[in-house]
Amino acid sequence: SPALSKITGGKIWLKLENQQIAGSFKPRGAFNRMFAMTEEERQKGVITCSSGNLAQGIAMAARDLKTKAVICVPGQCPQVKRGSILEKGGEFVELRVIGTYYDEAEIESMKMAERENLIFISAFDDPYVAAGQGTVGLEMMQDEPELDVILCQISGAGLIRGVATAAKALRPGIKVWGVHAKANPAWPEALKKGMVELVDEEVSLADALGGGACQNHFDFVINELEGLIAVTEEDIAKGIRFMFEKHHQLVEGAGAIAAAAALAGSVDLKDKKVGIVVSGGNIGEEKFLSALSCGR
Known part of the structure; x- marks a missing residue:
């Protein structure tokens, strides 16, 4: 990114997962998990909770x-994502909308898995999912082996754990920062209290990062990440606008x-070689236009 390199004083590369199939990095983990299932598990069918x-x-x-999949999404899941889920899965998918926020939808989906004898697939707390998503980090290091820093989204922490594990295996000294919406303080609160608890979150432009922190990733976040960066809604909107105007x-x-x-200059990147994960591009027209307007 010549534009971001000029602004930050570093040398910035963007990992454009919005160009991936289905418009995000998520199919990497999804396919890895689904194709690792036994025939017996496939016969039962699966259930998952997802922001989309x-x-x-x-x-x-x-x-x-040809496996049945029950997919639960929170009410804040954009219509563009709901429509894409049904289109891509066809007759094999049943979509259920639960509550408003991710955490309540996830809790209910886990109960459904027990009641209906379905295989539950976690969006972030699953080794096959994390391994699949880790290929993002692997490819980044294969393309630019001398990266000093990676900035990566953090929500449940499945993506960032996979990315950091792959990157640090190839370059042990690399620094990985977790970036989250200020509207969702799940990880800062977990680190402050020394344990994961449900926290209240606000509606955010970064709806795909909704939901709480994951206890199984707690030690990883403490020991392997350089730190956390909170981003305001105004700055998220500016980021959307920047990606559109400068990189189309x-x-x-x-x-x-x-x-x-x-x-926003949240971390000093001067003279650093930096990889930035652009995790997805599934945004509805109304939200996109709103972001362009408030990102001015």
């Missing part, structure tokens, strides 16, 4: 494997948030 992006990967894999990329709030952190 993992669900599209699960839907595609379910269609390919349609990027959702969660996808733009790491670039937004760099754009």
